[in-house]
Amino acid sequence: MQANALDTIGTFNATDKALFEKEVKIRHVDKGEVLLREGMVANSLFFNVNGAAFQYSLSPSGAENITGLYMANEWFFNPSSLAAQTPSHSFIAAYADSIVLELSIQSIHTLIYKSAAFFQFNSLIAQPTTGAYFFDNTLTPFQKYAYILEHRPALLQIFPLKMVAAYLKITPETLSRVREKLARAD
Amino acid sequence: MQANALDTIGTFNATDKALFEKEVKIRHVDKGEVLLREGMVANSLFFNVNGAAFQYSLSPSGAENITGLYMANEWFFNPSSLAAQTPSHSFIAAYADSIVLELSIQSIHTLIYKSAAFFQFNSLIAQPTTGAYFFDNTLTPFQKYAYILEHRPALLQIFPLKMVAAYLKITPETLSRVREKLARAD
DNA sequence: AACATTTCTTGATTCTAATCAAGCAGCCAC
DNA sequence: GTGGCTGCTTGATTAGAATCAAGAAATGTT
Structure with missing residues (x-):
């Protein structure tokens, strides 16, 4: 499983x-x-072997603001907290019972020291695309949903549409209508 | 000027x-x-001593998509290209005649090697907030403009409102109306 | 199985910003 | 100066998603 x-x-x-x-x-x-709590400094990367996890922050009003949904064979972490070593604004929690790999910053340093191949981790850490950051919000609800269908369709099996909608920054009603429209078009 | x-x-x-x-x-x-061209791998951080610069990408339709506006005493660069050493999707160009400092990755490595204080550059590089990324687009046009007024009012003196609007991902018309509304409220 | 809770869908309405359109002001070139 | 850009504003209309509301379906609990 580590090889994956x-x-x-x-x-x-x-x-x-x-x-x-x-x-x-x-x-x-x-x-x-909970794998990472608001206010803590992220110290690890996680890899989802099996299960489901999600990242979210709490808005002042207490609403859950979902910034990442993670499935099997995906790395997840808080890039800004980890790279800058600043307190996290978000939580990371398991959505289902899961098996995850945890790799600390110290371990990454050790690995890089032992083999230059581990420099490749830099691009992982630098990529903010792991989260919802991909959606720069110039995208329409339809485009966002199409992206999910194209690249991560299993999300729709694993997470309730309500959470997917929150992740896409649209309302559940809008997501429902987009899906209905697309289903009719087929 | 380097001290700044x-x-x-x-x-x-x-x-x-x-x-x-x-x-x-x-x-x-x-x-x-042009300081950074699409397709090139970013190799430097820049610091605007004096002048103005901006970052933009070209959409398939050829439209200019402004992702950053930079004034005096601000660092600017393409964080994802620099950190991951991947080809840039954006351009960085001077908007006015400028004096800029350029610091290469190699120099940063040298500096870190010589003094641990330069570890502080990590947070700069990790912070995607330098660009327009700040605007997660849950913000209304009013909130975006209020943020500019609060934190970077000089932008409005230096860049045409048209560019500010593009940076904020709103139309020039909307920006004009937000400004008019706010002016009346005072 | 019966009930309660949550999720999802569907419809009607509202609201906001984009779009379309026109006019004005400032600026440069000639 | 005159004519032609470009930037900015203002008005009217449109489009699209949020909100409000209600009901149906699925899921969980006892």
């Missing part, structure tokens, strides 16, 4: 993979368990 | 400042001159 995690990032040889397996921790997390 | 650049990032002692001055390059750029 590396394969999504780049190319690593057997020696690299062995190093990685020694650094990474396997965690079994229960539904609702 | 460091002061916006954190605290540095006299030795650090001397190291910095040896690494940084002073460039005089003309209006319209």
Whole structure:
């Protein structure tokens, strides 16, 4: 399972993979368990082996603002907190019982020290696209949904549409109508 | 002028400042001159000593999509291209004749090697807020303009409202109306 | 199974910003 | 100066998504 995690990032040889397996921790997390809390400084990357997780922040009014939905074989973390080592504005929690890999910053440093291949982690950390950041919001609800259908259709099986709508920054009603319209078009 | 650049990032002692001055390059750029071109991998951070610059990308239709407006005493660069060392999707150009400092990645590495204080550059590079990314687009046109008024009012003196509107992802008409409404409220 | 709760859909209405359109002011070139 | 741009404003209309509202379907609980 650790091999999958590396394969999504780049190319690593057997020696690299062995190093990685020694650094990474396997965690079994229960539904609702919190992996990163607002105010804490992110210290780890996570990889979803199996299960589902999501990232969200709380607006002043207390509303849940979903910034990331994560499925099997996806890395997830708070990029800004991790890279800048500043307190997180968001929470990361398991949406379902999950098996996740946890890789600390210290481990990444150790790995880079031992093998240059691990420099490839830089692009992962630098990419804000892991979250909802992809949606720069010049996109219409239809385009957002089309993107999900195209690139991450399984989201719709795993998470309630309500959460997907929150993630896409549209209302559940609008999502429902977009889906209805698209279904009729087929 | 180099001292200003460091002061916006954190605290540095006299030795650090001397190291910095040896690494940084002073460039005089003309209006319209391009500092980063689409397709190139970003290799430098820039600091606007004096003048104005902006970042933009071209949509398939050829429209200019402004993602950053930069004034005196502001750092600017393409964070994703720089951090991940991937080709840039955007251009950075001078909007007016300017004096800018240029600091290469290699220089940053050298500086970090010589003084731990330069670790502070990590937060700068990690912060995507330098661009328009601040606007997560849950904000209304009024809120966007209020933010500019509050935090970067000089933008309105330096750049045409047309560009500010593009930066805020609203139409010039909407910006005009927001301004008119706010002026009447005073 | 019966009930309660949550999620999803559908319809009617409202609201906001985009679009379409026109006019004005400032500025440059000639 | 005159003519032609460009930027800015103002008005009328349109379009699209949010909101408000209600009911149906699915899910969970006892």
